[in-house]
Amino acid sequence: TQLLEQSPQFLSIQEGENLTVYCNSSSVFSSLQWYRQEPGEGPVLLVTVVTGGEVKKLKRLTFQFGDARKDSSLHITAAQPGDTGLYLCAGATNAGKSTFGDGTTLTVKP
Amino acid sequence: DTEVTQTPKHLVMGMTNKKSLKCEQHMGHRAMYWYKQKAKKPPELMFVYSYEKLSINESVPSRFSPECPNSSLLNLHLHALQPEDSALYLCASSQGWMGGIDTQYFGPGTRLTVL
Numbered sequence: 731t732q733l734l735e736q737s738p739q740f741l742s743i744q745e746g747e748n749l750t751v752y753c754n755s756s757s758v759f760s761s762l763q764w765y766r767q768e769p770g771e772g773p774v775l776l777v778t779v780v781t782g783g784e785v786k787k788l789k790r791l792t793f794q795f796g797d798a799r800k801d802s803s804l805h806i807t808a809a810q811p812g813d814t815g816l817y818l819c820a821g822a823t824n825a826g827k828s829t830f831g832d833g834t835t836l837t838v839k840p
Numbered sequence: 841d842t843e844v845t846q847t848p849k850h851l852v853m854g855m856t857n858k859k860s861l862k863c864e865q866h867m868g869h870r871a872m873y874w875y876k877q878k879a880k881k882p883p884e885l886m887f888v889y890s891y892e893k894l895s896i897n898e899s900v901p902s903r904f905s906p907e908c909p910n911s912s913l914l915n916l917h918l919h920a921l922q923p924e925d926s927a928l929y930l931c932a933s934s935q936g937w938m939g940g941i942d943t944q945y946f947g948p949g950t951r952l953t954v955l
Contacts, residue, residue, distance in 0.1 A: 761943065818883075
């Protein structure tokens with residue numbers, strides 16, 4: 731079983747602060763996805779990273795895929811209340827399954 | 841268009857009822873998935889259909905019965921559910937390319953309550 735350890739599990743910060751969420755595994759993934767989910771809604775895809783060492787930016791969000799394709803991070807600059815939600819990383823394998831991290835519940839207070 | 845639709849949005853059913861959840865995508869994806877998600881937990885995989893054939897069943901109880909009528913549609917038939925089956929049921933789809941980038945796109949989910 732391929733496991734993805736996501737940390738921290740909960741994060742509560744003030745508007746304007748920066749934060750980083752980590753996703754780590756001992757397994758290699760062909761690609762890794764980051765999703766954001768609001769209560770009662772489905773996860774919304776933020777990014778897919780594929781190449782080891784890849785860095786992708788989406789406005790105030792920066793995603794990095796580790797050189798060995800076993801870990802990833804999500805950094806948010808100047809967090810806003812609208813960033814509040816459950817952040818999920820998911821590692822894709824060649825077997826048609828994705829392994830999800832346990833999620834990070836982010837609360838950004840105004 | 842990266843939209844996956846699910847109906848109904850909410851469903852309340854008794855333990856003796858039979859109901860179905862529906863999922864549709866028009867992205868030409870050949871893999872479709874059912875997940876169950878409890879509050880503040882990650883989605884748990886239930887079933888995977890690849891090219892309209894059931895390829896993965898994660899030891900799900902038989903009271904859940906998936907069906908893939910064609911490449912765009914995925915159903916989940918429910919019968920004799922238990923209160924602990926109450927959850928958000930998510931459908932997802934992906935291109936289904938083995939060995940390639942296989943990003944899953946999720947629908948909005950069906951909030952199921954079993955009384």
